[in-house]
Amino acid sequence: MTKEVFGEQLKKKSEEIEQMILLYLPKVEGFQKKIMDAMHYSLTAGGKRLRPLMMQESFFLCNGKKRELLEPFMAALEMIHTYSLVHDDLPAMDNDEYRRGKKTTHIVYGEDIAILTGDALLNFAFETAQKSFSFCETLEEYKQVAEAMKILAKKAGIYGMLGGQVVDVEASGKEIPLSYIEFIYQLKTSALLEAALLIGAILAGADKERQEKLEKAGTLIGFAFQIKDDILDISSTSEELGKPIHSDEKNQKTTYVTLKGLEQAEAVVKELSEQAILIMEEMGFKDSFLCMLFQSLIDRRK
Secondary structure, three states: OOHHHHHHHHHHHHHHHHHHHHHHOOOOOOOOHHHHHHHHHHHOOOOOOHHHHHHHHHHHHOOOOOHHHHHHHHHHHHHHHHHHHHHHOOOOOOOOOEEOOEEOHHHHHOHHHHHHHHHHHHHHHHHHHHHHHHHOOOHHHHHHHHHHHHHHHHHHOOOOHHHHHHHHHHHOOOOOOHHHHHHHHHHHHHHHHHHHHHHHHHHHOOOHHHHHHHHHHHHHHHHHHHHHHHHHHHHOOHHHHOOOOOHHHHOOOOOHHHHHHHHHHHHHHHHHHHHHHHHHHHOOOOOOHHHHHHHHHHHOOO
């Protein structure tokens, strides 16, 4: 597959996922309609839809057939990711005014509604994911959906993304060792990518060995993705990123780049991404869309 063909497919798949996610959002109505409006604003503020896209590709690579089981989890994972960004932008956290070129939720709706918007997206994510149960027809499908729910909750919680965020916040303004950085990145960023690939495999009925390999690929690519973010925070521009640069410096955060320098950080990004792609190739997925997606994340400028 050429880069041009990949780019066309990426755009098409992302647009399809975007439209699918919109179907799962609540109607903007009732006395509490402001929170629904804020949920819509936050979730439609752009983005590559990377996590649901990875979940979809994992599902298809593992010969998944029943897409109805998958879509509620794709939408739910993007809601969880979006809630984390809404909270991450708050004055008490990174205090950012722009994300993806648009004003952040707390700038548009106020800090109080932004906090509640994050809460709403997290809760509604699980309301959405459980809709998969209504499409189950066999005991095996019920078991798969239940396992996927467990993974979604754990990877988003204190042993996943949220746990990484906690350590990240506590580390602000402090000198921390590389082991802390690795812990933060594995939980804060890798956890939801692991969830995407793992849930796709589970709902497709993949065996444990394949599930574990895909989860490992998610760990590696998540780590590389976060280091690349650190690099772009220093080397890119606000126009390219769609958000302020030097955010880590502003918030006095120790990153992989501040500890190891740009050159070594770039080398580690390349090494980790190659390891993730090698896992995919060993599983027989060489030249797949997912492999090319991994590579595009490392080559990105925003």
